[in-house]
Amino acid sequence: MNRIYESMLEGIGGTPLIRLSSYSEESGCGIFAKLEFANPMGSIKDRIAKHMVEAAERDGRIKPGATIVDNSSGNTALGLAMVCALKGYKLKIVIRDTLSPEKIKFLKALGVELVYADTSLPPESPRSYNNLAPQVAAETPGGFYLDQHNNRENNAAHTLTTGPEIWRQMEGRIDVFIAGIGTGGTISGVARFLKEKDPRIKVVGIDPAGSIFYDYFHSKTLVRPSPYLMEGLGDEFLIGCVEFDLIDDILRIDDRTAFRMTKELARREAIFAGGSSGAALWGALEVAKRTGPGARIATIFADSANRYLSTIYSDAWLTEKGMI
Ligand SMILES: Cc1ncc(COP(=O)(O)O)c(C=O)c1O
Structure with missing residues (x-):
């Protein structure tokens, strides 16, 4: 950071990891989030x-x-x-x-x-x-x-950058890593790095209701997808970047819960993030209930609320979509 960058490309990565104090105190666990909206174009x-x-x-x-x-x-x-x-x-x-x-x-x-x-x-x-x-x-x-959904260089980007950053920032003490699954690049790439460092680390994915990953992971069935509102997570097909063998569990979340958690995050921690961050936070708190106090749980906040002011942060839109 203490130098002149040659271009915007050098500003990618090196994002802050923040302890969510209010949620950590309530759950008795350490809940940490990597603020990926701090990247130059605002996302992971x-x-x-x-x-x-x-x-x-x-x-x-x-x-x-x-x-x-x-x-x-x-x-x-x-x-x-x-x-x-x-x-x-x-x-x-x-x-x-x-x-x-x-x-x-x-x-x-x-x-x-x-x-x-x-x-x-x-x-x-x-x-x-x-x-x-x-x-x-x-x-x-x-x-x-480019095919980001099947291009394993997507996963490699996270094995080379996001994973090592989380490991260093957490000082090598992580019990669970949680991420929403879109292309699967983040969860798979970070999991590959973290599990190599410490195979005891558990990796948990979050899938929106309506997407197919949850059922495929738990029962190897391919269900018919249905529409949902969350952006960035889930899919209608199996895709090449989701490495199921690196994932220990997948939780399913509905739009209403994800949006409620996103807005709560803004008020409780002053973190103004997108809908997949609310989903990731919900996942971290669910995991905290299962692990019990003392666990160190890291997650990803992939983008910012600026992209959703006329959707998740608009009462008119939420009402129109039957979310409130
Ligand atoms: C807002 C948001 N969150 C999470 C993700 C999921 O990340 P990945 O594609 O690495 O699984 C995406 C991907 O599109 C996204 O746009």
């Missing part, structure tokens, strides 16, 4: 955007002037917008038509080309959110499909 995804693009550059898969294409719930797209601006690539992103207006405005301001996927389409439809991005890449001259 800056780490993977830089790492995945530089890995593809190193092995010659991206050519100068290429157009990078991926699907994203917004945060990876914003990280990629920074990386592409600095490295001279164009960027096309497939988004769900339900994405928060703040993220859409932010992406447009950065000149990202957006392709909207209709969320009412079934997952097997060729135009569904998951299937559209490889097609867009194939149709785009110089298109390169």
